[in-house]
Amino acid sequence: MRAPSEELPIVFDGVTVAAGPVTILDGISLTLLPGSPTVLIGPNGSGKSTLLRMAMGLLAPTRGRVTWGGRENVPPLKRAIVFQRPAMLRRSAAANIRFALRAASIARAEHARRTSELLELVGLAHLADRAARRLSGGEQQRLALARALARDPAVLFLDEPTASLDPVATKAVEDIIRAVSERNIKVVMATHDLGEARRLAGDIVMLHRGRIVETGASASFFDRPQTAEAKTFLAGELLV
Amino acid sequence: MNMLTRRSLIAVTASLVFAGHAFAQDKSIVVASTTSTQDSGLFGHILPMFKAKTGIDVKVVAQGTGQALDTARRGDADVVFVHAKPAEEKFLAEGFGVKRYPVMYNDFILIGPKADPAGIKGSRDIVAALSAIKTKGADFISRGDKSGTHQAELNLWKVAGIDIAKDKGPWYKEIGQGMGAALNTASASNAYVLADRGTWLSFKNRNELGIAVEGDKRLFNQYGVMLVNPAKHPSVKKDLGQQFIDWLVSSEGQKAIADYKINGEQLFYPNASDSGA
């Protein structure tokens, strides 16, 4: 859809996040490049959400720095995020999208067309006038995706986008993520679902206890994990 | 709907801004007066006649005499119409009033329960009656609000040789409220209370209460009217206020006062011609 050069690459350089005595991210160095989706995996509490928030620009590092296209403190004009539990505004589905369009300063004349396009994309056109908070979990997740896309982002961050969904809803959301990625929008996504990571990822970043334990192209990571933690995790055993 | 809300907001705000102005423009005066004149219904009877003749709206703020004089002292009224001659003369001496005109009188009456625990019913001697109330410790309700009636009551205790501030016991209850409230309290607790006849005649919640003492000339209750001094408060509408005063003491106004009756009983007796009243 656009040349993502303003936002990408996103570079983490020795990033540490500490909340009081607790270290949440510990010396992260990572480069997110344009291309196929990057999927963050790791057990709960490994720091995936914090890393996503930081890449979105919602959190500042305690030490180290984050740059977007080589610059620091870039406002999130071309970035968007879908949180694990997205908050639906107390308005209709369509109004939720219009709100995001307005927040992104998109010309009012475009709103009607863009709203129906986005609702169409996520398969909610028939529920446009329904109160957003009365939609099902899967529908809300799809609406949150549409709302994030309303910002016309170059990078889209997704935090456990299918965590509480049934298989049918999960498939619908994954199909949308694939469609988004095909539009040349960089997807960076956290999941603890290995099947989903395998289905969507171009490359994998595995986190454990706030550190990156392994990175690599999806195929090689799943076929030939290098570290003990990755092997344990992939084997489906508890990684504590 | 949004538009409508915004419009009504603007309308309310605008009306507030202009309201004060508009209210100040119309032909009206504020009269600080007593609860007795309002509660007795006198104003409801005479003000429409005055309005018909002059087109002036008289806005009556009914308070106790003390409070009414204070309202006038602050410049918040154009005319005061009250009943406590010493307090009125003090008001004049302080320069807050222009001139005091006697208007009318009625009388105070001592109200008490039918059971008459002080044994004073039918007496014409208010001083002896108050002494009996104190001696028997019969319940007594005092306005306690510096109103004309309250001041008259305090004066009567003094005449009876009783220093009520020192001698009062649990039987003596100061409620700090208007005439009606005092009558309601007396009615609910079967107590004695000093009232003006006008309020008593129009009072409906009597229960066991009736007149215990009346007809003593020490129970005389004179009303006077004064224009608030425009030299102290330039906002005073002196022409309109003086028109009201002139009408009250004119033969037409005096007749209107005499004509006001409840159940055939006259409440107020005009005496504007009695310059010593």
Added chain:
Amino acid sequence: MLQDVTALQLVLSGDPALFAIVRLSLYVSFSAVVLAALIGIPLGAWIALTKFPGRQGVIVMLNALMGLPPVVVGLAVYLTLSRSGPLGAFGLLFTPPAMIIAQTVLVTPIIAALTRQTIEDLWIEYRDELTAMNLGPLGRVAALIWDARFSLVTALLAGFGRAAAEVGAIIIVGGNIEGFTRTMTTAIALETSKGDLPLAVGLGLVLIAIVIAVNALAWTARRAGERLAG
């Protein structure tokens, strides 16, 4: 004016004096609620969203001010609007605007405190989304107020109930002048002092009926709105 008849007869016969009283009561209390909302909602939202030194103290204060004694407010407004007071030149004492001002002072803390609570709760829910949308402070406040609109209606109703029911403030600053500043509550006070308890009770019932009707209308509107917007 209101003698020897019951309030019911007055209502049924369409007594113009009674309707003038009801109209004035509604005008004064609605105006006060509108003004208090214009002040209290932005103020409450601002306190909800802003960190500043002494904020906890301000919140405790605001909650305490919900219980402001009407008599004290009436007295303060009286002294302010009196000819001898700082705003005496406007000649507002003993007029409906004086009553509106007094009730606005009473109602503003209620609306501000309830707004603060509502907006703060909603902000906790929306903070991440609105920050991620890169919304400025004004945009946030607008979005939160709009989305809290149904809860804020309850705050406005609480304010209206307070305004419509109080007598202590308006009787001092309005003077209970017949045909000019006499409202439902001051008329009830007057009829009580005249010992006409049946009429006072009748007027009280009319007042209660009006408050219930206003609440029922607002409730219906809220339900309808919520069905559409969740």
